[in-house]
Every structure is written in C-alpha cells, then in structure tokens.
C-alpha cells in the first residue's frame with residue numbers, strides 16, 4: 001500500500017509519498033498560492049494524487065490530509081480556519097471535492113493531530129499507550145494518542161491544547177483565536193515576541209535589545225541566539241515560556257494521565273532553555289503519581305506533518 005500525506009499550511013503545502021514500511025518515496029513542497037483560489041489548490045492536489053496512482057498502478061493508494069484549524073474528520077470538511085487566506089472556505093468539503101476528481105476519498109484531519117501520529121510512529125515506534133504531542137510554532141497545536149490509537153474526540157477537535165486557558169481571561173493577552181488566557185498567547189511565537197518586546201523596552205541595554213531593534217519583525221532565532229550568548233533577559237523569556245508550557249502540559253497530564261509528552265515544531269530547538277522550567281512545574285504538582293514516570297521528549301522532524309499524514313493514511317486504510 002502507498003500512503004500519500006498532504007500537509008496544508010498557511011505558507012506551504014507539503015506532499016509526501018510513503019510505502020507501508022514507512023520509507024519516504026517522494027516529497028515535494030509548493031507555496032500556498034492564494035491568488036488562484038481554493039479550487040486551484042484542490043486541482044493541484046488531485047493532479048498529484050493522479051500521478052501517484054499512475055506511478056504505482058496495481059497498488060492501493062490511501063490519502064490523508066492535515067489541515068490547520070477546525071476539521072470535521074468524520075466528513076472531511078474544514079469547518080473554519082483563520083490562517084488560510086482563501087475566500088469563502090468556511091465548511092470547505094475537501095474530501096468530497098478530491099473524491100469527485102480522483103475516485104479516492106482522502107482522510108482529512110487537523111494537522112497537529114496527524115503530526116502527532118507521525119511522532120508516535122517514527123519517534124516513539126508506537127511505544128507508550130497514551131501520548132500527548134504538542135506542536136510549537138506560530139500556533140500551538142496538539143494531538144493525542146490514547147490506548148495506542150489517535151484520539152480526535154466527538155467532533156474531531158481534541159488536542160487543542162493551545163487554546164486551553166492558563167491565565168485570567170479578564171487580564172490576559174489576546175490570542176489569535178479571539179479569546180484571552182489561551183496557552184498559545186504565551187508560548188506561540190506571537191506571544192513570545194510580545195514578551196520579548198516588553199523586555200527590550202524595560203532593559204534597552206542588553207544582548208537581546210541589540211538584536212531586536214524594537215521592531216516586531218524579528219525572528220525567534222534571535223531570542224535563541226541571545227540566550228546562547230548568556231543574555232539573562234533572553235534566558236528569562238525561555239524560562240517563562242517553559243513555565244507556561246509546564247502549566248498547560250500539567251493540565252493535560254492531570255486530565256488524561258498520559259505516559260509520554262513530546263514537544264515538536266519550530267521553537268523546539270530552544271528546548272535546552274525552556275525544558276528545565278517545564279520539568280520544574282511538572283515535578284512540583286501536588287498529585288504526583290501521573291508525573292513520576294512521565295516521559296518528556298523533543299522531536300525535531302520539520303516534515304512530521306506530511307509524513308504523519310501519509311503514515312496515518314496507511315494505518316487508517318488498513319484498520320477501518
């Protein structure tokens with residue numbers, strides 16, 4: 001069996017072809033082209049799928065698509081997404097549109113959910129019964145494996161750890177989702193940048209300030225590099241990030257008693273600077289049992305979204 005994994009992102013669409021041994025046979029990446037509309041993206045995906053069908057004729061092809069936002073995984077519909085800039089894509093029936101043109105009904109799910117499956121298969125080799133995967137980037141996503149199966153909840157939206165509340169909604173900063181108090185507003189890149197600009201204002205003479213120049217247009221790597229140089233203000237930014245993440249993770253561990261937590265995504269490279277604070281928070285819970293054996297790991301595969309989708313396409317086709 002051949003698995004096609006498609007990761008639709010706000011900036012790039014990544015496509016992967018894997019065999020059922022998990023070997024990557026092909027990968028490609030294209031910029032998400034908003035000028036031509038959502039129908040053009042569907043055409044692009046369909047022509048890719050048809051090429052795979054032609055190339056591997058005689059083998060069954062399974063397709064899974066990870067989309068950011070609120071996805072109806074039962075019906076393959078992207079209900080809502082604030083990050084894709086196409087017009088009129090609320091309740092976008094992605095699965096149906098692809099089925100009509102290719103004869104293959106793709107499995108469509110939240111991107112962080114399928115990335116979690118990728119981490120489970122490739123990093124963990126399916127070790128662990130109950131796993132939380134947190135995807136750290138502009139947004140903060142999450143995916144859950146419970147009893148060794150992907151858990152997506154009643155509506156397909158399980159694992160949205162980024163929008164769980166860790167602060168008082170009356171005073172906390174605004175999240176991209178429109179709410180206040182969300183974890184993402186503290187540990188997503190926008191939240192980190194907000195705290196960096198505040199620190200630069202308060203401490204204008206520092207390694208951090210030298211790199212940032214008070215503009216919003218800086219890269220998170222600058223904060224990472226300032227920490228590498230020992231800047232105490234940059235180190236404090238990462239320590240606070242770890243503290244907030246620790247609170248968010250502890251809430252999930254207390255709710256679901258998972259045995260493994262994996263951090264992945266763009267800022268996971270700064271893990272050496274925020275991991276101690278996460279561990280401190282987890283070690284200082286009053287209910288200690290779920291934390292004593294908890295494994296806390298970092299995964300750094302930038303393609304895990306597309307690979308996870310391809311692996312889940314195969315898993316889903318073989319088990320459903």
Ligand SMILES: [Zn+2]
Pocket residue numbers: 162163175176177178179182184185
């Ligand atoms: Zn939110």
